[in-house]
Amino acid sequence: MDLSIIVPTFNEGPNVDELLRRIGTALDGRVFEVVFVDDSTDDTAAIIAAAASRFPFPVRVLHRDVATAGLGGAVVEGFRAATSRWCLVMDGDLQHPPEDIPRMIERAERGDVDIVIASRYASGGTSGGLADATRTAVSRVSTSLTKAMFPRKLAGCTDPMTGFFLLDTDAVDVEALRPRGFKILLEVLARRQLRVDEVPFDFAQRYAGRSKATFTQGVRFLTQLAMLRFGRMSAFALVGGFGAIANLVIMWGLIRLGLDYVPAAVIASAVTIVTNFFLLEYLVFADMRSESGRMRSRFLKSTTFNGLEAIIRIPVLSVLVEGAHVPAVLAAALTLIAAFVVRFMFHALIVYAPKRTRRAAAVASTAAAVAPGRTLEP
Ligand code: GDD
Ligand code: MN
Numbered sequence: 001m002d003l004s005i006i007v008p009t010f011n012e013g014p015n016v017d018e019l020l021r022r023i024g025t026a027l028d029g030r031v032f033e034v035v036f037v038d039d040s041t042d043d044t045a046a047i048i049a050a051a052a053s054r055f056p057f058p059v060r061v062l063h064r065d066v067a068t069a070g071l072g073g074a075v076v077e078g079f080r081a082a083t084s085r086w087c088l089v090m091d092g093d094l095q096h097p098p099e100d101i102p103r104m105i106e107r108a109e110r111g112d113v114d115i116v117i118a119s120r121y122a123s124g125g126t127s128g129g130l131a132d133a134t135r136t137a138v139s140r141v142s143t144s145l146t147k148a149m150f151p152r153k154l155a156g157c158t159d160p161m162t163g164f165f166l167l168d169t170d171a172v173d174v175e176a177l178r179p180r181g182f183k184i185l186l187e188v189l190a191r192r193q194l195r196v197d198e199v200p201f202d203f204a205q206r207y208a209g210r211s212k213a214t215f216t217q218g219v220r221f222l223t224q225l226a227m228l229r230f231g232r233m234s235a236f237a238l239v240g241g242f243g244a245i246a247n248l249v250i251m252w253g254l255i256r257l258g259l260d261y262v263p264a265a266v267i268a269s270a271v272t273i274v275t276n277f278f279l280l281e282y283l284v285f286a287d288m289r290s291e292s293g294r295m296r297s298r299f300l301k302s303t304t305f306n307g308l309e310a311i312i313r314i315p316v317l318s319v320l321v322e323g324a325h326v327p328a329v330l331a332a333a334l335t336l337i338a339a340f341v342v343r344f345m346f347h348a349l350i351v352y353a354p355k356r357t358r359r360a361a362a363v364a365s366t367a368a369a370v371a372p373g374r375t376l377e378p
Contacts, residue, residue, distance in 0.1 A: 002031050002032070002083075002084040002085070002086065003027075003030065003031070003032040003033075003084050003086050003087075003088055003105065004032070004033050004034075004035055004078075004082035004083060004084040004086070004087045004088070005023065005032060005033065005034045005035065005087075005088045005090065005101075006035050006037065006075055006078030006079070006082065006087050006088065006089045006090075007019070007034060007035070007036045007037070007078075007089075007090055007091070007092045008036075008037050008038075008039075008071050008074035008075055008078070008089075008091070008092065009036050009037070009038045009039070009040060009044055009048070009074075009092040010038075010039050010040055010041075010044075010067075010071070010212050011040045011041060011042045011044055011209065011212075012040070012044055012092040012093055012208075012209055013040075013042060013043060013044045013047045013209075014207075014208035014209055015092055015093050015094055015207050015208050015209060016036075016044070016047050016048050016051050016092070017047075017051055017054075018094060018207055018208075019092060019094055019098070019207075020034065020051055020054075020055050020059065021055075022094070022097075022098040022099070023098040023101070024055055024056070024057065025098075026098040026099045026101055026102060027057075027098070027101060027102070030105075032057060032084075033057065033058040033059070033060065033082075033083060033084070034057065034058070034059045034060070035060050035061075035062065035078050035081055035082060036048050036059070036060065036061040036062070036092070037061075037062050037064065037074035037075065037077045037078045037081070038061055038062065038063045038064065038074075039063075039064050039067035039070070039074060040063075045061050045063040048061040049061055060081070062077060062078075062081055064077065069179045069181070070179075070181050070182065070217075071163070071179075071181065071182050071184065071212075072179025072181055072182065072183065072184035072187060073179050075089050075179065075184045076174060076177050076179050076184070079167075079169050079174045080174065082169065085168060085169055085170050086108065086166060086167070086168055086169070087166070087167050087169050088101060088104065088165070088166045088167075089163060089164065089165055089166075089167070089184070089185075090163070090164050091163050091164070093206045093207055093208070093209060093211075094204060094206065094207035095129050095203055095204050095205070095206055096118065096163070096164040096201070096203075096204075097201065097202065097204055100118055100164075100199065100201045101166075103199050104116045104118060104165075104166045104199055105166065107166075107197055107199055108166050108168070112195065113168075113194075113195045113196060113197045114167070114168045114171035114172075114194040114195045114196070115165055115166065115167045115168065115171070115188070115189075115194050115195070115196055115197075116165065116166040116197055116198070116199060117157055117159060117162060117164075117165045117166075117185070117196060117197070117198045117199075118159075118162060118164040118165060118198070118199055118200075118201040119157070119158045119159035119162060119198040119199070119200055119201065120159050120162060120200075120201065120202075120203045121143065121158040121159045122158045122159065122198045122199070122200040123200060124200035125159070125200030125201050125202065125203070126202045126203060127139065127203045128202065128203060128204070128205075129202075129203040129204045129205045129206070130203065131211065135213075138218070139161065142161060142218075142221065143158075143159065143160065143161055144345060144349070145225070145341075145345065146160050146161065146186060146225060147160065147348075147349065148344060148345040148348040148349050149225060149228075149229040149232065149233060149348065150189070150190055150228075150229060151288065151348045151349065151352065151353070151354075152193070152287075152288065152354075153189050153190055153193055153194075154189060154190075155354060156196040156197065156198070157189060157196050157198065158198060159198070160183075160185060160186050160189060161183055161185070161186065162185060163182070163184070163185065164201065165185055165188075167188065171192070171194055171195075172188055172191065172192060172194070173191070173192070176191060177191065181217050181221060182213065182217050182221060183221050186225075186228070187228070190228045190229070232284060232285075232348070233344065235283060235284045236280070236284050236344050236347070237340070239276060239279045239280060239283060239284060240276070240340060240343070242279070243272045243273075243275065243276045243279075244272075246268075246271075246272050246275065247268045247269060247271075247272040248268070250264075250267070250268035250271055250272070251264045251265055251267075251268040254267060254268065269307075269310050270307075273303050273306040273307060273310070274303065276302075276306065277298075277299055277302045277303055277306075280302065280347060281295070281298070284347075285347070285348075285351075285352045288352040288354070289352070291354040291355065292351070292352045292353055292354055292355060293355045298351050298352065301346075301350060301351045302347065302351050305343065305346050305347075305351075306343065309339050309342075309343060313335050313336075313339055316335055317331055317335050320334065320335070
């Protein structure tokens with residue numbers, strides 16, 4: 001297999017030599033090129049150009065004066081410039097060990113996949129190189145949220161946020177990609193259903209220099225998610241909004257009929273929880289029903305969850321208002337938003353999880369991260 005290795009760089013000068021040296025050793029005897037797509041504001045491009053002549057394989061550097069779409073844009077530019085159909089994307093800071101590339105190539109050469117993803121979260125992989133506990137938590141939560149939003153397309157992928165993967169560019173429409181910021185793999189996977197497999201890897205410490213990840217990158221990632229996934233999520237929100245209104249109308253009607261407000265609220269909630277399930281079943285998750293086991297078990301999970309949520313939300317609200325002195329309306333809004341997000345994740349990852357496939361295991365492992373201690377059906 002001929003290979004183009006695409007390395008996006010932003011001020012990574014001190015890493016260049018070591019990266020090329022380790023790539024050369026790891027891929028000794030293979031045919032490949034290395035394409036750096038550089039947006040640096042320092043002399044990284046010159047360092048790469050100088051290093052190129054010291055290695056026995058082709059090394060090119062494309063320097064962009066305008067860093068359109070950042071890291072993701074650079075990778076797409078790399079796909080365009082690549083001479084090989086198969087492109088390996090990796091970071092320029094050695095957090096992605098070049099020694100893992102041969103295993104990825106060997107997996108791809110079996111011929112039954114469009115992409116091989118190096119995963120920190122597949123069993124055997126590690127994410128030790130993440131800066132600290134906060135970064136680890138952010139990575140875990142955003143991975144779960146992303147998988148909840150694309151339960152099908154990401155079913156075979158435990159690490160949609162990794163920047164280390166080997167792609168058959170013939171399997172994607174490169175010009176249709178709309179990269180925004182850091183998460184190019186998500187863009188690739190969300191556009192088209194690809195045949196995915198993973199190899200675990202150990203996410204290493206940075207060799208030199210500093211990370212370019214910022215809070216702004218995080219916000220950009222959330223926008224990307226919302227744009228890619230407007231469909232299912234907004235339908236889910238619509239059903240939820242409809243349920244909330246129905247709940248109030250029923251409660252109002254029952255009180256008019258002479259019922260006390262507590263039983264009225266209980267009946268209204270029960271009715272909307274059940275209707276809500278059928279709306280989800282036939283509107284929001286219609287395409288996932290056939291693969292996700294029996295309806296009775298989905299019904300039980302969904303209604304139990306919503307019932308518990310209704311019971312738990314009220315005391316949480318009072319703790320926020322009485323204990324933390326959050327204004328009541330703001331506190332109610334916060335609990336509703338949190339409940340909405342958790343409810344969506346629970347339904348997408350657990351209630352409608354595909355059953356009895358290899359994919360189910362991948363979904364289950366992330367679902368377990370969302371709800372520790374929860375066991376799933378085989
Ligand atoms: N061309 C270009 N343009 N490259 C960039 C830019 C940019 O605007 N921003 C960052 N890079 C390059 C860096 O130079 C590095 O080679 C690579 O992209 C990753 O950037 P880091 O600064 O090392 O970010 P990170 O370690 O936080 O993020 C990495 O880990 C994430 C998983 O936690 C990246 O691999 C992400 O893609 C990955 O999702
Ligand atoms: Mn890095």
